[in-house]
Structure formats: structure tokens, C-alpha cells
Amino acid sequence: MSRLIPTRRGLDRLINFSDATVAIAITLLLLPLVDAAADARADHVWEFLAEHRGTLIxxxxxxxxxxxxxxxxxxxxxVVRSYSPTLMRINLVWLASIAFLPFASNMLAAAGQSAAARVMYIGTIAVSSLMFALMEARVLRDPALRTDEGRGELRPANSWLTFGAVLLALILTIAVPTPGIWWLLLLVPAGWASDIIERRGRRARWTDQADTTA
Incomplete structure (x- = not known):
């Protein structure tokens, strides 16, 4: 098997493929509403919206x-300037979770009272969050994969706190299913905690730079 040699063209193709997959996933989210709109009548718009409220949410x-x-x-x-086979494989799993999300979303809309549908939906988001955290960790560990100033732009605390919040939401959905996907609101305090950690990190870096130049 030939060894993969990263090139700028290869990185561009990786990014373009990722963007295209995300764009298709977003389009697929809307298709059930587009199909349902064919049955809508001008004098029953509000009834139509109420009937498809789950799909809209x-x-x-x-x-x-x-x-x-x-x-x-x-x-x-x-901040990525190159890639590795490991980074590419993690990115593909991340894309798989993004591509699967429209299916999980439609299942949630059709069977929102089903615990299995909720678990599948939040579980898909958890996989996506984990894969991103692993990608960022890989780029953080390998200076060859990022630009010289890239390390300061990465936010691993945010990535892992996001994954932790989604994982906790998944566990709570199984243990206490009544709130359903509202457990995902745990992402809000996770974001606050991430901002606090990021501000402290910036202050620490500024202090180090000031001590160095003094």
C-alpha cells in the first residue's frame, strides 16, 4: 500500500468534501417539509403548521x-495547514454523523415520544461532538498539521465540554426520559464554562508574554 503524501490540493479537497457533505445534510433536513408543503391549502396554513410542528422543531x-x-x-x-491519515479518518467519521443527523431528526419528528428516537438523535450529536474534539486534539498535538499561530486559536476546552454536555444529556435522556431533547440545554452552561476557561487562558498567555518582554 502506497503511503499517503499530504498536499495542499489534498487538504483543499478534504475541506471541500466536508463542506459539501454538511450542505447536503442541511438540505435533507428541509426535504420532509418541502414534500409536506405540497398538501398545504391556502385557507389552512396555520393548521398545516400545527400538524407539522414536530418536523419544524x-x-x-x-x-x-x-x-x-x-x-x-x-x-x-x-489553522490547519496539512493533514494526516488519522485526521482524515476522524473527519470521515465526523461527516458520517453529520450525514446521519437528518435521518435521526426525521425519526425524532415522526416518533418524538419514542425514547429510542431521542437516544438515537442525541447519540448522533454525541458522536459528532466526540469526533470533532478528537480532530482538534490531533491538530493540537501535532505542530506539523497547523500554522505557527494556530495553537492559540484552538479551543479544546470548548470541544470537550461540548462533548461532555451532550454525553450527559444522552445519559439523562435514558435515565430520565421525560424532558427528552431538552436535556441538550446543558450545552448552555457548558458554553459558559468554556468562555470562563478561555478568558483565563488568554489572561495567562498575556501575563506570560508580559513577563517575557519585561
Whole structure:
């Protein structure tokens, strides 16, 4: 088997393929609503929206999840200058979770009262969060994969806190299923904690730089 030799063209193809997969996943989220709209009548719009409320909520939540995941992915690859077979494999698993999310979202909309549908939905987000955290950890550990200033732009605490919050939401969904996907609101305090850690890290870096130049 020939050894993979990373190139700039290869990195561009990796990023473009990732962006295209995310774009297709977002499009697939909307297809059930597009299909259902064919049966809508002008004098029953509000009834139609009420009837498909679950699908609408699932679309909004899933769009927000995918958008956040893509934003984090975009931020990470802004500082990536090369790739490795390991990074590429982790990215492919991340993409698989993103591509699967529309199916999990539609299952949630169709069977929202099913514990299995909720577990599958939150579990998919947990896999996506874990894969991103692993990608960022890989880039953080290997200076050959990132730009010289890239280390300061990475936020591993945010990635692992996000995964931890989603994993806790998954466990609580199994143990206490009544709130359902509302357990994902645990991401809010996780974001607050991440911001606090990031601010402390910036202050520590500024202090170190000041001591160095003094």
C-alpha cells in the first residue's frame, strides 16, 4: 500500500468534501417539509403548521446543531495547514454523523415520544461532538498539521465540554426520559464554562508574554 503524501490540493479537497457533505445534510433536513408543503391549502396554513410542528422543531434544532458543528469545523481548519491519515479518518467519521443527523431528526419528528428516537438523535450529536474534539486534539498535538499561530486559536476546552454536555444529556435522556431533547440545554452552561476557561487562558498567555518582554 502506497503511503499517503499530504498536499495542499489534498487538504483543499478534504475541506471541500466536508463542506459539501454538511450542505447536503442541511438540505435533507428541509426535504420532509418541502414534500409536506405540497398538501398545504391556502385557507389552512396555520393548521398545516400545527400538524407539522414536530418536523419544524426538529428542523430548527438540527439546523442549529449542524450550523454550530460546521462553524467549529471551519474554525479548526482555518489553522490547519496539512493533514494526516488519522485526521482524515476522524473527519470521515465526523461527516458520517453529520450525514446521519437528518435521518435521526426525521425519526425524532415522526416518533418524538419514542425514547429510542431521542437516544438515537442525541447519540448522533454525541458522536459528532466526540469526533470533532478528537480532530482538534490531533491538530493540537501535532505542530506539523497547523500554522505557527494556530495553537492559540484552538479551543479544546470548548470541544470537550461540548462533548461532555451532550454525553450527559444522552445519559439523562435514558435515565430520565421525560424532558427528552431538552436535556441538550446543558450545552448552555457548558458554553459558559468554556468562555470562563478561555478568558483565563488568554489572561495567562498575556501575563506570560508580559513577563517575557519585561
Amino acid at each position: 426538529a428542523f430548527v434544532v438540527s439546523f442549529a446543531v449542524i450550523a454550530r458543528m460546521w462553524t467549529m469545523h471551519h474554525r479548526l481548519f482555518e
